[in-house]
Amino acid sequence: DAGVTQSPTHLIKTRGQHVTLRCSPISGHKSVSWYQQVLGQGPQFIFQYYEKEERGRGNFPDRFSARQFPNYSSELNVNALLLGDSALYLCASSQIETQYFGPGTRLLVL
Amino acid sequence: GIQVEQSPPDLILQEGANSTLRCNFSDSVNNLQWFHQNPWGQLINLFYIPSGTKQNGRLSATTVATERYSLLYISSSQTTDSGVYFCAVNTGFQKLVFGTGTRLLVSP
Numbered sequence: 550d551a552g553v554t555q556s557p558t559h560l561i562k563t564r565g566q567h568v569t570l571r572c573s574p575i576s577g578h579k580s581v582s583w584y585q586q587v588l589g590q591g592p593q594f595i596f597q598y599y600e601k602e603e604r605g606r607g608n609f610p611d612r613f614s615a616r617q618f619p620n621y622s623s624e625l626n627v628n629a630l631l632l633g634d635s636a637l638y639l640c641a642s643s644q645i646e647t648q649y650f651g652p653g654t655r656l657l658v659l
Numbered sequence: 660g661i662q663v664e665q666s667p668p669d670l671i672l673q674e675g676a677n678s679t680l681r682c683n684f685s686d687s688v689n690n691l692q693w694f695h696q697n698p699w700g701q702l703i704n705l706f707y708i709p710s711g712t713k714q715n716g717r718l719s720a721t722t723v724a725t726e727r728y729s730l731l732y733i734s735s736s737q738t739t740d741s742g743v744y745f746c747a748v749n750t751g752f753q754k755l756v757f758g759t760g761t762r763l764l765v766s767p
Contacts, residue, residue, distance in 0.1 A: 582755070590760075591745055591757030591758060591760050592702070592745075592755075593757075594754050594755060594756070597753045597754060605751065605754045607754075637700050639702065643753055646689075646749070647704065648692065648704075648753065648755060649704060650694075650701070652699070652700065652701050653700050653701070655700070
């Protein structure tokens with residue numbers, strides 16, 4: 550069975566640009582969560598979607614937004630990129646309790 | 660919000676040694692997971708363990724929810740065990756709060 554997939558794997562942007570990250574959950578999983586992990590720290594919760602509705606939001610500015618599609622895949626959008634947005638962005642899917650993480654997208658903002 | 664502290668922050672072992680990693684959390688939780696993050700950043704599920712004890716090969720974990728801590732045991736460590744170990748607690752609907760992490764280096 551395929552695990553959680555994310556695209557792209559790496560991305561380089563400049564300050565002020567916009568970025569879209571994509572995530573496909575494990576087949577049958579209806580919940581998708583997004584996390585940001587900056588170097589040297591643990592992942593921080595950004596969003597959680599279940600059945601295409603936002604169920605939770607972490608302490609991130611409005612520049613961060615997300616959505617979930619009818620096939621349960623998800624997009625994370627970040628506008629007006631800042632240098633501090635450079636991080637590993639992780640997507641996780643779950644069916645009941647256990648969350649399974651994708652390989653992440655490494656974003657570098659120059 | 661809930662605080663999740665892990666100890667030790669860094670651990671260096673020789674291959675074959677055993678170790679115990681600890682995770683303390685400041686409030687009641689719905690569940691707890693242990694992850695291993697490999698050098699490429701992939702978070703690998705080790706255990707879903709809201710309470711009790713589980714074992715999987717050389718790894719085992721124990722969570723004492725009433726005392727707000729969990730332990731991860733690694734026996735006969737191997738170089739491939741190197742990486743960062745995180746515990747993460749769930750206090751609401753699917754929101755994980757990660758601990759501070761333990762960085763493990765196993766030398767041959």
